[in-house]
Amino acid sequence: MSAPASAAAPHIPVLLDEVLDALAIRSGEVHVDGTFGAGGYSSAMARAGARVFAFDRDPDAIREGQALAQAQGITLIPGEFSRMESLLAERGVDKVAGITLDIGVSSMQLDRAERGFSFQADGPLDMTMAQSGMSAADFLNTAPEEEIADVIYRYGEEPRSRRVARAIVDGRPLERTSQLAAVVRRALGHKPHDKKDPATRTFQAVRIHVNRELEELERGLEAAEALLEAGGRLAVVTFHSLEDRIVKQFLRNRSGGESGGSRHLPERAAAAAPTFAKPAKAVRASEAELARNPRARSATLRSAVRTVAPVPPSARSVRA
Numbered sequence: 001m002s003a004p005a006s007a008a009a010p011h012i013p014v015l016l017d018e019v020l021d022a023l024a025i026r027s028g029e030v031h032v033d034g035t036f037g038a039g040g041y042s043s044a045m046a047r048a049g050a051r052v053f054a055f056d057r058d059p060d061a062i063r064e065g066q067a068l069a070q071a072q073g074i075t076l077i078p079g080e081f082s083r084m085e086s087l088l089a090e091r092g093v094d095k096v097a098g099i100t101l102d103i104g105v106s107s108m109q110l111d112r113a114e115r116g117f118s119f120q121a122d123g124p125l126d127m128t129m130a131q132s133g134m135s136a137a138d139f140l141n142t143a144p145e146e147e148i149a150d151v152i153y154r155y156g157e158e159p160r161s162r163r164v165a166r167a168i169v170d171g172r173p174l175e176r177t178s179q180l181a182a183v184v185r186r187a188l189g190h191k192p193h194d195k196k197d198p199a200t201r202t203f204q205a206v207r208i209h210v211n212r213e214l215e216e217l218e219r220g221l222e223a224a225e226a227l228l229e230a231g232g233r234l235a236v237v238t239f240h241s242l243e244d245r246i247v248k249q250f251l252r253n254r255s256g257g258e259s260g261g262s263r264h265l266p267e268r269a270a271a272a273a274p275t276f277a278k279p280a281k282a283v284r285a286s287e288a289e290l291a292r293n294p295r296a297r298s299a300t301l302r303s304a305v306r307t308v309a310p311v312p313p314s315a316r317s318v319r320a
Contacts, residue, residue, distance in 0.1 A: 013040035014296035015237055018283045019100055022235040022303035025050045029097035032088070032227070034081030034220060036061055037106045039068045046072040050098070053088060055081045057130045061108065080130075082219035085226055095229040103217055104239045105129075105207060107295065117207060119181035119199050125174055127207045136206045137175055145169045155214070155242065156205030163187050164202055180206075204240070217243060221250045222315075225275055228306035234276070235303040244282075247302045251279040254315075255304060273309035280304065 013019075019041060025031060027049030033042040036054040038061070046052045052074045056062055062078045069076040079087050081101060088094070109129065110118045116126035116136060125137040140148065149165035152158045167187035174180050181199040188198040208214060224234050238244040256274035280303045285296035 014299045015301045018301050019235045023098040023233050031098040032096050034101040039065050042074050043072050059131050082216050085223045096227050098233045099224045100235045102237045103243045116177050119177050122178040127210050129211045136210050141173050151209045152202050152205045155208040156201035158201040217246055226311050230308040232306040237301050239298045244300050251304050272312040275309050276304040
């Protein structure tokens with residue numbers, strides 16, 4: 001989640017130096033960028049000497065990244081990072097030295113009104129990262145009020161989710177981002193000088209639900225655990241507490257700390273050896289970086305090193 005690329009200024013993802021430090025790339029190593037976006041991490045990894053395989057489920061990122069990938073020797077693969085294990089196996093790769101994931105919506109997606117991710121400019125109520133499947137409008141115009149309220153509460157942490165859901169159902173059909181934002185603002189009250197737009201939580205929640213972002217993250221962490229070689233490095237950048245909690249819990253569990261499974265990440269058997277060493281301390285953006293890119297304010301980097309222990313069968317879920 002970082003500033004969009006342009007001809008004048010290269011795309012610089014948040015916490016780039018810190019991610020590269022965590023990956024500790026050695027020339028010739030195979031590394032994975034699970035979230036290519038505009039190619040900032042991938043390019044830096046390639047310049048550091050890595051052989052890079054990069055994934056993105058957004059057709060725009062794949063199409064627009066072809067020239068950069070070719071110039072940098074990056075293998076760009078369309079698809080979700082949760083499928084990296086099988087997609088790399090198709091290319092003869094079964095182990096890698098490093099994996100980085102930059103979770104959430106990208107600036108490229110946010111800044112394009114036609115993608116429908118943001119209420120800053122009017123656009124179709126879409127929000128699909130893969131540009132296919134159920135859109136935000138599909139969900140909001142057909143789901144029961146109770147389900148909408150649950151999604152907004154769970155993924156947006158909106159305490160007045162029921163009021164918002166009721167207003168959405170009353171305001172159907174909703175087809176534009178401006179319509180949804182107006183409905184939420186009326187339901188919750190909105191003053192122009194408010195520091196945070198009340199529509200923020202609802203937009204986040206609907207986007208996460210439509211794209212199954214948290215499930216994708218959980219499955220992606222499992223795939224990374226299986227793919228990393230002994231001594232391999234994992235670096236994950238998140239942008240809100242829901243994502244960060246999943247990464248923190250996963251690394252704590254897999255490094256022999258507190259157990260804490262979820263419906264997607266089963267608890268480790270007590271006798272299983274840790275698959276990751278104790279995670280490094282969480283890293284956040286410096287004041288200098290925040291001055292350059294205010295969107296880095298909520299970014300958190302968590303990283304850990306893979307041990308020699310195999311992944312126990314009980315800790316593996318099916319990764320299509």
